[in-house]
Amino acid sequence: MRYALRRIVGIVPVLFCTWTIVFAVMQIIPGDPVNLMLAGVPASETVRANERHRLGLDRPLGERYVTFLWRAAQGDFGDSYRSRQPVTRLIAEQAGATLQLAAGGLVVAVVLGLGLGLIAGLKPNSWRDTLCMTIALAGVSMPSFWIGMLLIYVFGMTLAWVPIASSGVMGLILPSITVGLFIAGGFARLVRASIIDAMAQDYVRTASAKGLTRSRVVLKHALRNAIIPPITLLGIQIAVLIGGAVVTENVFARPGLGTMLVDAVLNKDLPLVQGLVVYTTAAYVIINLIVDLLYGVIDPRVRAERLA
Amino acid sequence: MKRAWAFLRRFASHPGALAGLIILLILLGAAIFAPSLAPFDPADNDAGPQLSAPDATYWFGVDLHGRDIFSRVLWGGRYSLAVGVATICLALVFGSGVGIFLGFIGGKIDAIGSRAIDVLLGFPAVVLAILVVVVLGVGLINVAIAVALAQVPRFARVVRSDVLVVKQLPFIEAAHSLGAGSARIMLRHLLPNIVPTLVVLGTLNLGEAILQTATLSFLGLGAQPPTSEWGAMLNDGRDYMRYAPWMMLFPGLALFLASMSVNLIGDRLSQLLDPRSLRR
Numbered sequence: 001m002r003y004a005l006r007r008i009v010g011i012v013p014v015l016f017c018t019w020t021i022v023f024a025v026m027q028i029i030p031g032d033p034v035n036l037m038l039a040g041v042p043a044s045e046t047v048r049a050n051e052r053h054r055l056g057l058d059r060p061l062g063e064r065y066v067t068f069l070w071r072a073a074q075g076d077f078g079d080s081y082r083s084r085q086p087v088t089r090l091i092a093e094q095a096g097a098t099l100q101l102a103a104g105g106l107v108v109a110v111v112l113g114l115g116l117g118l119i120a121g122l123k124p125n126s127w128r129d130t131l132c133m134t135i136a137l138a139g140v141s142m143p144s145f146w147i148g149m150l151l152i153y154v155f156g157m158t159l160a161w162v163p164i165a166s167s168g169v170m171g172l173i174l175p176s177i178t179v180g181l182f183i184a185g186g187f188a189r190l191v192r193a194s195i196i197d198a199m200a201q202d203y204v205r206t207a208s209a210k211g212l213t214r215s216r217v218v219l220k221h222a223l224r225n226a227i228i229p230p231i232t233l234l235g236i237q238i239a240v241l242i243g244g245a246v247v248t249e250n251v252f253a254r255p256g257l258g259t260m261l262v263d264a265v266l267n268k269d270l271p272l273v274q275g276l277v278v279y280t281t282a283a284y285v286i287i288n289l290i291v292d293l294l295y296g297v298i299d300p301r302v303r304a305e306r307l308a
Numbered sequence: 309m310k311r312a313w314a315f316l317r318r319f320a321s322h323p324g325a326l327a328g329l330i331i332l333l334i335l336l337g338a339a340i341f342a343p344s345l346a347p348f349d350p351a352d353n354d355a356g357p358q359l360s361a362p363d364a365t366y367w368f369g370v371d372l373h374g375r376d377i378f379s380r381v382l383w384g385g386r387y388s389l390a391v392g393v394a395t396i397c398l399a400l401v402f403g404s405g406v407g408i409f410l411g412f413i414g415g416k417i418d419a420i421g422s423r424a425i426d427v428l429l430g431f432p433a434v435v436l437a438i439l440v441v442v443v444l445g446v447g448l449i450n451v452a453i454a455v456a457l458a459q460v461p462r463f464a465r466v467v468r469s470d471v472l473v474v475k476q477l478p479f480i481e482a483a484h485s486l487g488a489g490s491a492r493i494m495l496r497h498l499l500p501n502i503v504p505t506l507v508v509l510g511t512l513n514l515g516e517a518i519l520q521t522a523t524l525s526f527l528g529l530g531a532q533p534p535t536s537e538w539g540a541m542l543n544d545g546r547d548y549m550r551y552a553p554w555m556m557l558f559p560g561l562a563l564f565l566a567s568m569s570v571n572l573i574g575d576r577l578s579q580l581l582d583p584r585s586l587r588r
Binding site: 013014017018021022025028029134137138140141142143144145146149150152153157236239240242243244246247250251261262265266268273276277280281284 | 324423424426427429431432433434435438439441442443515519522523526527528529539542545546549550553556557560563564567568571572575
């Protein structure tokens with residue numbers, strides 16, 4: 001419990017750093033925010049000055065920084081230049097779609113990665129190993145937007161098995177595969193290495209010698225020990241999942257945070273970019289914290305170490 | 309020379325690595341000799357009938373603007389592969405610079421620097437790259453810089469941990485006692501000793517760098533049409549998928565083969581060169 005508390009407190013400086021970086025990046029972007037906001041609409045000098053005042057751009061840099069941090073801590077990133085809506089509300093509206101996609105991608109990654117990794121790792125250097133690892137390598141080597149297009153073409157257009165543009169569960173299948181395949185590749189490779197290691201351990205031999213069935217030895221003894229490194233990888237891969245969502249949403253023309261980010265960048269909608277980056281990083285940090293705390297649940301050795 | 313040959317033979321004894329090497333050489337050759345190999349000018353709008361399917365004249369078909377896709381894929385390798393390699397070189401220079409510095413200097417600066425690296429690693433690479441594009445503007449070169457910067461923390465972290473090990477070895481102490489300065493030790497003693505790590509790191513990340521620059525071009529942030537960069541070509545092809553799937557099939561295949569071959573080579577190199585995988 002104390003460990004958990006210490007870790008939770010530990011994410012504060014990380015978030016602080018991110019906000020500072022985001023703030024700094026926004027400062028060095030060329031161009032007057034008011035011009036960006038007016039987007040070419042002619043306006044008198046008074047209007048501009050009023051806008052500047054309203055946005056607080058006439059304050060000194062230090063004060064702006066403190067205001068930014070204070071508001072960011074409350075989840076307030078101002079209004080989008082384009083839609084004039086609060087950034088946080090816009091993000092909240094779209095977050096659901098992206099979360100669905102991320103969850104779908106994660107399921108694909110875990111199921112496929114675990115399957116390929118186990119099949120390969122339980123019989124190293126067999127033809128099954130070679131086949132599974134080739135699939136895994138292809139997974140990390142294929143551009144995800146290309147996978148998405150191929151899936152749309154084959155399953156959506158030619159075979160017409162699944163709807164291409166649908167907000168239901170069916171519409172989630174192809175995008176989830178697109179996002180998940182890349183992560184599944186890396187996951188499978190690590191599961192394989194990890195399970196080969198674990199199967200060579202004494203406790204696995206003991207378990208087999210006790211006369212346990214092979215599936216019980218593998219699932220209860222070997223896998224439980226082998227799963228820690230792959231889970232760590234999964235935590236880190238959350239970043240890839242978020243990045244993958246950007247591309248996948250674009251390919252499938254799905255609404256979501258990724259589509260929002262690309263649009264915001266192309267439109268130079270700075271508050272929106274700011275908000276999106278901060279929220280994605282926060283999500284990443286928090287997910288990794290959860291993963292870290294999960295080790296203790298999975299592995300009693302880790303728990304003991306932390307109590308010590 | 310003899311050692312290089314022996315290394316190459318050991319490298320090629322792995323069928324996957326050999327296949328990767330051959331594919332990569334073909335792709336590189338195609339890109340380098342594109343001007344003489346390509347049957348048409350990649351920008352020629354009258355190369356053939358619009359959207360016509362692959363046949364004996366137009367191996368990969370013709371795109372919406374009547375351009376020969378085979379020629380464009382050949383020329384596209386020049387952008388995609390060159391940008392990928394340039395990106396990795398840039399990331400290696402900055403990443404190893406930061407890593408060696410932090411690892412060597414140690415103490416408070418290292419602690420703060422390492423923490424900052426951890427934070428940067430938390431940024432999804434694509435998001436970080438997009439952020440850099442926001443600052444620098446849209447374009448292929450800016451995308452290369454963006455992807456390189458996004459990779460720097462990863463390189464820095466690995467190099468730093470390597471330096472921490474090498475730094476403890478007796479020859480560094482010997483250099484110290486001979487009066488070598490910090491800069492000299494970093495450049496002449498530490499750097500050469502982490503070259504294997506850099507080679508492995510570079511190849512392992514090259515595939516991803518190629519994919520990421522293509523991704524940003526695909527999103528419209530990198531190479532702009534009519535450039536025949538593979539990612540941009542895929543972006544061209546997406547709207548005509550139903551009528552002309554070859555527009556997206558072949559540039560994607562080229563990207564896939566490029567990144568797959570580099571990954572195969574990287575895997576083998578890390579088996580052969582990375583001391584960590586040897587110890588295992």
